[in-house]
Amino acid sequence: MSLKLNSLLIHGGTDGDETTGAVNVPVYQTSTYKQDGLGQTRGWEYSRTGNPTRDALEKLIADLEQGEYGLAFASGLAAINTVLSLFHEGDQLIVSDNIYGGTFRILDNVFKNFGITYKIVNTSNLDSVKEAIDEKVKAIYVESPANPLLTVTDIEAVAKIAKAEGKLLIVDNTFLTPYLQRPLALGADIVIHSGTKYLGGHSDTVSGLVAVKDKELADRLYYLQNAIGGVLAPWDSFLVIRGIKTLGVRMDRHVKNAERIAKWLVTNPAISRVYYPGLENDPGYEIQKKQADGPGAMISFELKEEYDYKSFFAQLKLITLAESLGGVESLACHPASMTHAAIPAEIRKQVGITDGLIRLSVGIEDADDLIEDLKQAIEASVKEVG
Numbered sequence: 001m002s003l004k005l006n007s008l009l010i011h012g013g014t015d016g017d018e019t020t021g022a023v024n025v026p027v028y029q030t031s032t033y034k035q036d037g038l039g040q041t042r043g044w045e046y047s048r049t050g051n052p053t054r055d056a057l058e059k060l061i062a063d064l065e066q067g068e069y070g071l072a073f074a075s076g077l078a079a080i081n082t083v084l085s086l087f088h089e090g091d092q093l094i095v096s097d098n099i100y101g102g103t104f105r106i107l108d109n110v111f112k113n114f115g116i117t118y119k120i121v122n123t124s125n126l127d128s129v130k131e132a133i134d135e136k137v138k139a140i141y142v143e144s145p146a147n148p149l150l151t152v153t154d155i156e157a158v159a160k161i162a163k164a165e166g167k168l169l170i171v172d173n174t175f176l177t178p179y180l181q182r183p184l185a186l187g188a189d190i191v192i193h194s195g196t197k198y199l200g201g202h203s204d205t206v207s208g209l210v211a212v213k214d215k216e217l218a219d220r221l222y223y224l225q226n227a228i229g230g231v232l233a234p235w236d237s238f239l240v241i242r243g244i245k246t247l248g249v250r251m252d253r254h255v256k257n258a259e260r261i262a263k264w265l266v267t268n269p270a271i272s273r274v275y276y277p278g279l280e281n282d283p284g285y286e287i288q289k290k291q292a293d294g295p296g297a298m299i300s301f302e303l304k305e306e307y308d309y310k311s312f313f314a315q316l317k318l319i320t321l322a323e324s325l326g327g328v329e330s331l332a333c334h335p336a337s338m339t340h341a342a343i344p345a346e347i348r349k350q351v352g353i354t355d356g357l358i359r360l361s362v363g364i365e366d367a368d369d370l371i372e373d374l375k376q377a378i379e380a381s382v383k384e385v386g
């Protein structure tokens with residue numbers, strides 16, 4: 001029976017435990033497995049190579065992303081590290097111009113040392129993508145909506161360009177999750193997640209996931225996963241599976257709250273700019289609507305000159321000042337000094353990550369309370385005149 005997404009969240013991948021009938025996949029807290037004779041395994045040898053709890057999560061993310069193969073890692077960056085290890089000295093990647101700071105850092109300070117380079121391109125501009133492609137370029141790496149300015153890239157259009165040129169398209173789908181956007185179905189080759197965010201959903205575990213369709217690509221990634229070893233532990237695999245069961249109901253509320261807050265921010269005279277692809281006048285609105293089932297729940301905004309962003313953060317009472325996103329609780333962060341501090345000030349300025357930029361991860365609390373908190377923090381952050 002082919003299940004719809006809301007059922008797959010609960011029954012996709014491995015549904016419960018065959019042996020005992022337990023409705024949840026047990027936590028197989030083991031590093032190794034008994035072999036019945038030389039060369040006779042029961043399909044499991046060593047937990048870096050394979051573990052039944054991790055395997056259940058890997059099958060689940062493959063199902064949700066409409067892929068064939070899934071892989072789970074100890075963090076989003078361990079997933080990114082493994083995917084980037086597909087490339088060789090001399091290869092280059094085209095990278096969206098506002099991406100997660102840690103992704104930039106691993107490209108700039110780790111892979112560049114191995115001769116794998118990157119060039120930053122505004123991937124929402126298809127001509128720029130076309131122009132940037134040459135022999136050296138082996139892949140295009142996109143976040144959409146991108147972090148932290150929520151810039152939307154037309155995934156299907158970039159996939160067509162990539163395919164025509166024989167390049168891989170890699171999409172970081174952390175901000176929307178497969179509940180709202182399925183990049184493989186839009187033509188991407190590799191989907192990456194920080195499972196730490198919406199998939200886990202409760203700010204209680206760090207994890208990373210990858211999904212692909214192509215068997216050969218999957219085989220290379222499984223090889224690298226085992227060779228590099230940044231795998232997700234059984235207990236954390238269990239937590240992410242548990243988180244995913246409620247992804248649908250959580251995302252519905254996240255988006256509903258975010259849409260209300262974005263609309264409220266737009267009408268607030270203290271705010272100079274709101275970045276949210278769910279707003280009709282947002283430059284990414286039409287493409288977002290075409291390629292995803294919702295705009296997500298990340299909002300960035302800037303306070304006007306007369307307001308002090310530092311005291312805004314200090315005044316927040318309900319919304320927590322913290323890195324990360326995608327948990328049930330609302331978080332506020334200051335990209336310039338937190339998530340995107342690894343990006344040199346020069347590049348930050350170029351792409352529009354100003355010092356006054358505030359990023360919100362809208363949680364699933366009562367939206368009235370969230371608006372009340374934002375309102376009082378804004379009012380209390382007016383600069384003293386004179």
Ligand SMILES: *Cc1c(COP(=O)(O)O)cnc(C)c1O
Pocket residue numbers: 075076077078100102103143147172174175193194195196197206207208
């Ligand atoms: C958090 C994040 C990552 C990195 O994931 P970790 O789990 O923190 O290693 C990558 N991409 C995006 C968009 C993220 O938000």
